[in-house]
Amino acid sequence: MTAVVLVDGEHYPSVTRWAIDKLRAGGLEPLAALFVGGGEKLDPSSALDLGVPLRGSGSSEAPIAPAVGDAIDDLHPEAIFDLSDEPVLGYRERIAVGDEAAASG
Secondary structure, three states: OEEEEEEOOOOOHHHHHHHHHHHHHOOOEEEEEEEOOOOOOOOOOOOOOOOOOEEEOOOOOOOHHHHHHHHHHHHOOOEEEEOOOOOOOOHHHHHHHHHHHHHOO
C-alpha cells in the first residue's frame, strides 16, 4: 500500500526516519513525507532527511489540508499515515486532513 506520511518538527528526525523505516518494513510504501510544521527538534543548519522525498505545506501558518490535497493529486497514494502530533496538528486540522483525503477518494 502506498502512502503519504505526515511529519512534524516536534520529533527528532532520527525518530521520524525510524518510524518511516518501520512502516516500510511492515509493507507500507511511503511515497513522500509531508512536513506539516513545528521545529522544536530540527537543526536549522541541516536539511531534513527522512529517507523519502520531502514536501512542505508552506509556512507554518498555512492550512495543512490543501497541501494534503496537492500531495494526493500529485502522488495518488492509497493512504495518509500521520506521524505528527499536537500541538502542530490539533483536532480541527486533523479533521480537515481527513475531510480532504476522503474527498479525494
